[in-house]
Amino acid sequence: MEKIILKIFTVIALAILTLIPGSCKKDILNLEPTTELGAAAFWKTEADANTAIMGAYASVRNCFFDDYMWDGIGEYQRTRGNQSSSSAYFGAGFNPEGSLGSHDNFYRQLYGAVHRANYVIENIKLKMLPGASATSRASLEEIIGEARFIRGMVYHRLIAMYGDVPYIGRIIYDNSEVADIERLPIGQVKDSIIADFTYAVEKLPATARGLGRVSKPAALAFRGKTQLYWASWNNFGWPELDGFTPSQPEAQAAYAAAAADFKSVIEDFGLTLFRNGEPGEIDALGKAEILPNYFYLFIPTANGDPEVLFAFSQGATGTNQSEQIMRHVGGRSHEGSQLWVHPRYEIVDRYQSTITGDFVDPLIPMNPSSNPAARTTLGSAVNPQSYADRDYRMKGTIMWDYEMSIGLASLKSTGWVPFIYKTWASLVTIDGVKYMSYNDGGGNNSGIVYRKFLRNYPGDGRSAGDYMFPLMRLPDVYLMYAEATNELNGPQADAVELIDKIRHRGNLPPLTVEKYSTKETFFEAIEQERIIELIGEGHRGFDIRRWRALERVWTPPNSEGIWRIDSHGGQRQRYFHYSTERDYELNYIFRIPPAERDRNPNLTQNRPWL
């Protein structure tokens, strides 16, 4: 009997032994992540604040680094699609007409960017500033300045798209805090944007703490831009935005504030244009050994040039921090790129003559497959000679038939590739040399492609670019300054001088007097320079809308609309074809995401989208 009790006792003891948890492992119910940092370990030192703002920059850039897409809502670029699936642009339409209802993802990502900024601002304020020494205080405030700059930039984009938007200015911990959020009137949001920029202007250094970070002149320029947009809406009206009443005094004050900010950027920081604004050298037609300076401003070798006031930085192969511009503007001949965007044929006639400094006669589209003289007729759009003696920026921006670029494959050069419309990946002989033509795979429908942004050296794949896409360039500041002062007081001498500086890089003569004889003609000159200088940088669509110029640049409502054509004279796409007034309204303001409105009845919709 005792033996049995002993046995029972032993087996129970053994059982208990195995029942003690954690005998050979650490506490297996409390395991820490291995590749992500536990939040409790963060916000301890000043370096953490710096790490946080780096994270914010990196994350926010996906709302801005593909801004060339936006030119699709203007007249001079066709945007077929976007392949950066993680970016804000993905899934959206970028057409001159009818696509402002497709930017829900953009809306989402912009608010994501707001949270990135708020996270830095609030944590520094609450966790770091109270115990900070005087020196570290200044540097922490600088970081807050950067975060507030980012937040301002994001909200500027939000109001430019949607008008009134919900304003979130603090860290959100739970969905219930925003589940029933309402839109704030545009004026109040604008005031917050200005406050953010003003803080940034006060705290940021004149020179950025590193390439890819923001500086005081950038903050000034962006504050000026917000003022200019605010002025435009007050000046020209925004009838699609319910509750917004334009006010001329507001407009005048905002133009003046904008002009002051721009003037400060232009005069106070010693900033100059890329390569001093010189046009550089240019190669013969059909050759591309020597390209004008303008071209070099838009490839990665120009990163960090003082002309660019602000750009998010990117890393090349191996960094996982790359842009995909080449994938979007290049053809298959360039590391298998896909030509998701290309300029429209109509931009060709916008390039002025280096001889007269004015427009030349429009080129004549001709089809070389049905017209044997098409390649030789002077003035024919498919005769390379027709492109002689034009603004140097033309060669730096676009390629027409028989223009060459460097083919790239497997990170190596494959030699010169001539672009010939509708002749992709064909063997051609030019001057006795055999080439394989530029392969757009039939994706091009205008007859011209971009040279701007297309790297002319090998080494990085189509999705491994490190070009810092400019979000604010000095010429833009010049042009905005000219616009603001022109609106306030008509053409000003210093403004004309600035326009001539820009024209000089295209090797164009200065403006003739009649171009700035009146406010109206000078505005036209400013608009012309904005089109040529800033093409592919995402400005045109927003300019047209804040100027309320859709009816001017396209056609008035209920008319036949306008065809976009190609260099062969084919009609490709027709826009505003018997569009009604409501159709135009839909193109003046973006749509608040309807899926969110289903969940949140407090979120109102812009009237045309109801």
Place this chain on the structure above:
Amino acid sequence: MKKTFNEQRTALLKVCSEKTFRILKLTNLLLLVAVFNVFGSKTSQNAGSNPDTKDVPILAETNFNLQQKQITGKVIGADNAPIPGVSVIVKGTTLGTLTDNNGNFSISIPQDARTLSFSFIGMNRVEVEIGNKTVFNIIMEETSIGLDEVVVIGYGTQKKVNLTGAVSAVRIDETITSRSLSNVSSGLSGLLPGIAVMQNSGMAGADNVSLLIRGLGTVNNANPLVVVDGMPDVDINRINMNDIENISILKDATSAAIYGSRAANGVILITTKTGKGEKVKINILRTQSIDYPVNALQFIADYPRALTLHQRASLVSTYRDQLLFKDGTIDQWMALGMIDPLRYPNTDWWDIIMRNGRTNNTNISASGSNDRSNFYISAGIMDQKGLQIENDFVRYNARINYDYKIRDHMNVGIRVGGNWSKWVRQYELGFVGEPGQTSALDMQYAIAGITPYDPERDLYGGVMAYNEDPQAFNPYATYKLSPNHYNRQEVNPSIYWDWTPVKGLTGRIDYTLNYYNQFYWNASIPAVAYNFQTDSYGSRTYVGSNAGVSNTTTTGYKTQLSGRLNYNVIIKSNHEIGAMIVYSQEYWYGRSQGSSRSDRLHPSLTEIDAALTEVVSASGSSSEEGMVSYIGRLNYTAYGRYLLEANFRYDGSSKFLDPHQFGFFPSVSLGWIFTNENFLSSITSSFLNSGKLRFSYGGLGNNSGVGRYQQKETLSSSAYIINKAIVRGFVNQQMINPNLTWESTYVTNVGLDLAFLNKRLVTELDYYDRFTIDMLRPSEMSIHLTGAYTAPRQNIGELRNRGVEGNFTWRESRGNLNYRISLNASYNRNKLEKWNEYLGRGTTFIGMPLDFVYMYEDIGIAQTWQDVYDATPQGASPGDILRLDLNGDGRITGEDMKAFPQYNTDRPTANFGLNSTVSWKGIDVTVFFQGTAGRRNTWLNIYNNVNFSAQRYASTWDHWNEPWSVENRDGSWPRLSGSNNRNTQSFWMDDLSYLRLKNMQLGYRMPEKILSKVGISSIRIFITGENLMTYTKYRGIDPEKYLHESDAYPLVKSFSFGINVEI
């Protein structure tokens, strides 16, 4: 292919011929001696204290006992019919005979022989003490799990008669192992009620079988838990079917609650074989099959015709002179295609990239036991050549199971299963990539106008026709040039020690480990598309000249330690009580490391070091998870007819935060064997042999809806570039839900088991109600947050599954004829009852089943403009499908979509299997039908696109014949390049019900008279066929598969030949 098959068959037959028997017998003897030398000597060492055992090889024993006696007898079945061919063996010797046609036998045996063993395939082995008896009348019963069987349940076994839960069990017999199956899960199809098996591909190495027990129980991972020999989380598809003794499926709360938090979707218990019988059995199985596709895509292998289709499609909106493809191009191709196939190819891609597959299975095992130990040892090779070129899978399996009684009341044992596989494939789905990837779309661009390959000059063709898209697809080049290689090894050892210090009380400790290691590599071979017309390289680079190599190693393990106490007691002979408590802890660890370099030094070199160091990348990570569980069970049986069982499991998981870490999952069940009641048995006994009513209710959990670290507040890396150098950055993107808790399922089950007519008809019926609450989902956050934060998980909704299932088996023996027909059928419906968030229009909706059919209704193809005017305006022209304006508001909008809640898009609501086996003397025939109903979906994919791209489209013959046109008004498709014809609308809705002849088998067992002379116990040769016929209205590749737009890999129809030798 046919030729080699015949050759192989002849070779195999030769093996069986008389001549080679001698060799076989010799081998057999050598093997036996070898095995006994190992085990025999071990036995004697350990059992040295037993004076009865002599240290003499057993084989020799017969030779020394020359004193004989004669015994006779008769073997009959349960139905009193004699059973011929039963092998009668003196246990422990090779001495034996067979019963004759009348079931009689006669044999001389040594005087000291103790036990006679009677065995017959399909019957339970009978062993009787010889003693002084000389006449033996034996009744043998069929195997197959009858009511008196013991079934494997969680943490133990139970007599089937005492089961109160819903458990379906199957013994893996030769009709299953003879099938040409590449994995265990496809073998489960149609076998048991309540389990739905969907095979999603015929791809070698990735059949993508999905298993669902009793419908889709949750919006989360609804896969059942697979437990092999007590170890959860073993990959069911890497186990050798031949090693499996039986499979139990635990379907309701009371049977599955013992697996607590992981059992909500049911449990599949797999038990591997152990040695039985003192005669060591050696089993050799070899099957060889040829595999054909069940169905195929019908691309037009006629490029001029395909270009003509492009023209036809373009002419809808283009002037003739603006056409991309000119008449001249087409005419030229038509003329020259007949004489110059290199420059003007009309490639039949399906022919190029498909081949006849083959699957070879070779398996050898040995097993045996004595009174202190038993063993089972096996090795197998499965060698599969897929239907697609460059898609091969080879798997090697080995297993050792060994138990030893170290003391009278103490046992130890080990089970080691291991496998090793090599897998080559191109895309995830074989021909195409996963939906959503660009590679998923490529197959539609495989135009006939590309020459696949010129072996003379080692050139891969590209496009050649004027204006063709240079990005058209050459699948041959892709599959040949950059296959992916996966080499995987797994080993799964487990050991146990148990001790029964006093009668009824057993303590047991188990430790198991499941280790895996996988090495992936890809080293593509550079090639550029070639244009044979211009004799120059085209612009498309199939694989760049800087092709590199990439490797990824994933490795990890899972361990489980558990301690168990069992106590069983019988009080006053009528009260049986059993109790068990278990403590278990489980731990998972996984890591992966990857690296790649560009620019391999030479295409033949495939290691990382054989590439330049300029472009290099590396990655690595790990993750872990832990779980602690307390488990208990109580069984009580009174008077052999009242049954009670209660279970609980208390699980804690590292996935949840502190106050919600533990989940409690109890269950209780009752059973009543009413035929054991005197007042009933007097009435029922004439027709009902046994009857049992079961009822169970309980809770089960599911933690698969939340990731390992999803409930941890973490910061993610978001690096930035400053001054061209990368700098670290962090962003906060994890939002935490501190209240998150377990998802649980409450199951009510009512069951009735009946056996009629001398147990010839056995039925099992079950009704269940599974109610899942607190379903874990990523919460729907405001759009104002989702740009920055991943939504935290939330306990969101309630889902109810209701269903019935039945299993009916009829078996009978008449003379030499034995037959069995079993039918199982199940029906399941689910309903979403609660959802805590806003739900927009869609296929998830309150009060509706999950994934119900939701689409526009069509009113046919518009034949005339009048038809178009008569319908609600929708931008249609004649030839377009007209949609019905359901709400009559004069517009076609999303609001006109109609719900068909009776149909499900992804899963059938009813599943059934009909399995019949007939055996007569040595011949056996099995016919197995399987089918489903209740599933409907649209037949819309990239291969039947009526609005195909302007270039590079691989059109099918349907594109030529079916589209509506003025000349073809009866066409079953709308016109080419119309509008709104690709919407999900009832026009394209197909019924995916099917009936499939899943397996047919014909086997022949050689007469044992001949075999016994050469010392072979049995030889069975068989031919089987899989997926032989399918009846369905579905027009796509296969109604069994999960539908996706680029679906291309057909299921396999196979014919195989095999032989099973037992020595």
